[in-house]
Amino acid sequence: MLHKDIIQLSDRFCRLELHASYGGRETLRTLTGVLDDSKQTTIFGLIEELKENIRFLLSSLPPYAPPLSSINRFLLLLEKSLANGGGLEEIKSRMVALNEDTTNPRANHKKIANNLLEILPSDAVVYTHTLSETVLAVLLELHSIGKLNSVIVTESRPNNDGWDTARHLAENGLETHLTIDAAMPAAIENAHLMLSGAEIIHPDGSVVGKIGAYPAALLCEVYSKPLYIIADSSKINYLPWGDFFFNKITQEALGLDFSCPSLQITGAYFDITPSRLIRAYVTEKGVIDAIKIQSFISDKEVSSWLVRLVNDELSNSSLISVKEKEK
Amino acid sequence: MTNHPAIELVVNRIHNDQIGGAADTAKEVMTAMAQLASDSKASTLEALYNEIDVAALAILKICPSFAPPINVLHMMMGSIERDIENEASLAEAKEHLAEAQSSFNKFMESAFEKIANIGAELIKEDDTVFMFSMTSSVWSVLRRAKEQGKKFTVLVTEARPANEGLWTADEMYKSGIPVEVSIDACLAELMARSDIGFVGVDAIAADGSVFNKAGTYLSALAAREYNVPFYFVSDTLKFDTATLFGLPFRSEAVQYHEVLENKTYDSGVSVVGSLFDTTPPHLISAIITELGPIPPSACINVMWNMKLSKRISELLPSWAYDKL
Numbered sequence: 001m002l003h004k005d006i007i008q009l010s011d012r013f014c015r016l017e018l019h020a021s022y023g024g025r026e027t028l029r030t031l032t033g034v035l036d037d038s039k040q041t042t043i044f045g046l047i048e049e050l051k052e053n054i055r056f057l058l059s060s061l062p063p064y065a066p067p068l069s070s071i072n073r074f075l076l077l078l079e080k081s082l083a084n085g086g087g088l089e090e091i092k093s094r095m096v097a098l099n100e101d102t103t104n105p106r107a108n109h110k111k112i113a114n115n116l117l118e119i120l121p122s123d124a125v126v127y128t129h130t131l132s133e134t135v136l137a138v139l140l141e142l143h144s145i146g147k148l149n150s151v152i153v154t155e156s157r158p159n160n161d162g163w164d165t166a167r168h169l170a171e172n173g174l175e176t177h178l179t180i181d182a183a184m185p186a187a188i189e190n191a192h193l194m195l196s197g198a199e200i201i202h203p204d205g206s207v208v209g210k211i212g213a214y215p216a217a218l219l220c221e222v223y224s225k226p227l228y229i230i231a232d233s234s235k236i237n238y239l240p241w242g243d244f245f246f247n248k249i250t251q252e253a254l255g256l257d258f259s260c261p262s263l264q265i266t267g268a269y270f271d272i273t274p275s276r277l278i279r280a281y282v283t284e285k286g287v288i289d290a291i292k293i294q295s296f297i298s299d300k301e302v303s304s305w306l307v308r309l310v311n312d313e314l315s316n317s318s319l320i321s322v323k324e325k326e327k
Numbered sequence: 328m329t330n331h332p333a334i335e336l337v338v339n340r341i342h343n344d345q346i347g348g349a350a351d352t353a354k355e356v357m358t359a360m361a362q363l364a365s366d367s368k369a370s371t372l373e374a375l376y377n378e379i380d381v382a383a384l385a386i387l388k389i390c391p392s393f394a395p396p397i398n399v400l401h402m403m404m405g406s407i408e409r410d411i412e413n414e415a416s417l418a419e420a421k422e423h424l425a426e427a428q429s430s431f432n433k434f435m436e437s438a439f440e441k442i443a444n445i446g447a448e449l450i451k452e453d454d455t456v457f458m459f460s461m462t463s464s465v466w467s468v469l470r471r472a473k474e475q476g477k478k479f480t481v482l483v484t485e486a487r488p489a490n491e492g493l494w495t496a497d498e499m500y501k502s503g504i505p506v507e508v509s510i511d512a513c514l515a516e517l518m519a520r521s522d523i524g525f526v527g528v529d530a531i532a533a534d535g536s537v538f539n540k541a542g543t544y545l546s547a548l549a550a551r552e553y554n555v556p557f558y559f560v561s562d563t564l565k566f567d568t569a570t571l572f573g574l575p576f577r578s579e580a581v582q583y584h585e586v587l588e589n590k591t592y593d594s595g596v597s598v599v600g601s602l603f604d605t606t607p608p609h610l611i612s613a614i615i616t617e618l619g620p621i622p623p624s625a626c627i628n629v630m631w632n633m634k635l636s637k638r639i640s641e642l643l644p645s646w647a648y649d650k651l
Contacts, residue, residue: 178599
């Protein structure tokens with residue numbers, strides 16, 4: 001049975017109300033809620049219920065790494081607890097601990113800012129597109145320590161997320177210039193470097209970001225301006241799931257009325273920037289290039305249940321052992 | 328000297344941005360200049376020259392970035408300059424100015440037809456055609472391809488801040504051509520799905536680079552990335568003679584209200600950027616003109632054959648740097 005909070009979370013993902021990191025925290029919290037509220041009396045029944053809810057969530061998951069990572073951590077804990085013969089109550093208490101064990105994002109932002117300082121030229125003019133929680137926090141951190149003063153932002157249609165970035169920066173005293181997405185060439189030409197956030201960093205170094213990030217990266221190549229991805233290492237996707245829901249742009253999102261009702265709106269909210277256009281990835285663990293991304297995820301554990309679940313193989317053979325234990 | 332009412336009217340209409348595009352502006356400038364010449368009470372050729380000179384200066388002062396109205400001024404001023412040099416009579420000069428208008432009108436009609444035919448040949452059955460912003464010359468190409476019975480789909484982006492791309496969407500719908508619209512940031516995604524790209528032109532430089540609505544350059548880059556042939560569509564009136572003298576294109580800044588409308592940020596966000604950008608020659612497959620598809624490197628040859636007015640040429644540096 002689908003839990004109402006899962007339906008609500010899925011709806012919020014579809015409407016892009018949650019950004020990647022927050023979406024990750026909300027996913028873990030909601031799955032724990034499903035576990036708490038479950039009326040199932042057997043572990044097999046519980047797993048069937050979770051499977052249904054997770055599959056539903058995956059079907060609407062935008063290309064965000066943190067929520068997928070949260071699902072993996074959740075299933076991994078469940079899997080291990082059951083393997084060790086833990087009961088339902090013990091599993092629930094471990095889930096509570098898992099929720100409390102979330103890394104402080106602010107601490108990571110400071111570390112990323114410090115790592116960026118190694119490569120940031122003095123008096124640099126930074127270009128950024130759209131709104132990224134991490135990029136914004138890092139820019140503000142750099143400004144607060146006197147290392148950055150000027151930023152150019154493009155508005156990032158639809159939703160104009162770049163407006164929020166510009167407002168936050170200006171409110172904090174940075175010299176902030178805002179322009180339209182189509183004026184990216186001039187914006188990048190006038191900047192020393194581009195800093196871009198990430199929804200997902202794939203193991204091959206390609207990065208999923210808000211639509212417009214890819215053309216901006218192409219322009220960085222044209223103007224020989226370095227592009228750095230500014231992201232927490234939690235954005236690296238180490239899981240075997242790539243079938244994300246690339247949310248489509250709607251007429252409503254464009255906020256426009258057309259005289260032609262059959263007119264089709266086309267395009268997705270996200271695009272993918274290949275690693276060849278990226279100079280380096282600045283994370284809380286250091287500044288790395290694409291080749292070293294694998295080393296960041298080599299020790300990551302993947303839930304075998306998640307693998308089977310995404311391949312739709314969790315229904316029978318993999319649960320036999322659980323069934324037998326219950327007997 | 329007071330200007331003719333027709334000149335006052337066209338100056339106001341250009342200043343208040345009431346004319347659709349460069350070609351229409353050129354037509355209205357030509358009509359006003361011809362009207363002035365026809366109604367003139369000047370008793371000498373020099374007096375007529377002075378009236379036309381004052382009118383040309385008034386138009387040039389408020390003339391935006393596109394080349395056609397300036398080329399009209401070249402035609403009219405050039406005509407009377409030649410007549411003064413050849414010691415023609417006042418009546419002959421007026422006749423030549425009327426002939427200039429007539430040949431201009433014929434040019435406009437035939438150029439559009441030729442361009443439509445040449446451009447339409449490039450569209451193949453079931454093609455997906457990328458188009459940026461709006462321009463009547465590209466619309467004519469697409470309509471001609473449709474008349475030829477070809478089935479194709481047009482992809483267009485909004486072209487912020489004025490969203491002229493939505494005019495294209497409306498126009499395609501009215502013409503029965505399937506069209507899909509998206510935001511400017513999606514243009515790389517759209518280009519990846521396209522077989523061919525067409526854009527309009529505001530001005531063409533002697534070196535073959537093209538000045539057009541901001542976002543055109545980005546479209547050209549995306550076209551190169553995806554190996555999509557990328558054509559500019561323009562009659563030769565768009566060749567910008569100021570660039571023959573090494574002058575830059577005259578751009579305009581994006582205004583605060585065009586981006587943020589009534590939203591005010593007390594914190595002091597400034598709006599920057601240009602309404603136009605320049606696409607370098609190496610990203611251009613060809614410029615489709617009434618003379619045929621011209622490679623950017625051949626633009627200089629076309630411009631060398633244009634008849635220029637000495638007076639307008641003298642004024643162009645001040646116009647280019649907004650110092651008239």
